[in-house]
Amino acid sequence: MEIRRDDTVIVLSGKDKGKKGKVLKAFPKESKLIVSGVNVASRHRKPRSQQEEGGIVKMETPIYACKVQIVCPKCGKAVRVGHTEKDGKSVRVCRKCGAEL
Numbered sequence: 001m002e003i004r005r006d007d008t009v010i011v012l013s014g015k016d017k018g019k020k021g022k023v024l025k026a027f028p029k030e031s032k033l034i035v036s037g038v039n040v041a042s043r044h045r046k047p048r049s050q051q052e053e054g055g056i057v058k059m060e061t062p063i064y065a066c067k068v069q070i071v072c073p074k075c076g077k078a079v080r081v082g083h084t085e086k087d088g089k090s091v092r093v094c095r096k097c098g099a100e101l
């Protein structure tokens with residue numbers, strides 16, 4: 001999986017198509033991501049005690065990484081990720097402008 005935490009991604013399909021958000025959590029094993037503001041589910045919660053308030057709790061649920069594309073922070077576009085070597089390590093680069101991701 002190319003996408004990591006703190007990447008900015010854009011959603012390519014589904015009900016949140018076109019939405020941009022920051023990756024809050026990545027699950028490489030499942031190829032899933034939690035993206036800020038994307039795939040938000042509302043849970044209706046009942047108050048369980050007198051101190052607790054009921055209401056609607058909104059939380060992001062994971063989406064498949066193949067449904068999003070990385071947005072390059074430099075050129076601001078949804079881009080494909082390339083790889084290059086730098087100091088013997090593989091780094092991710094933007095295929096459009098060459099910036100490191």
Ligand SMILES: [Zn+2]
Nearest residue numbers: 072075094097
């Ligand atoms: Zn770029």
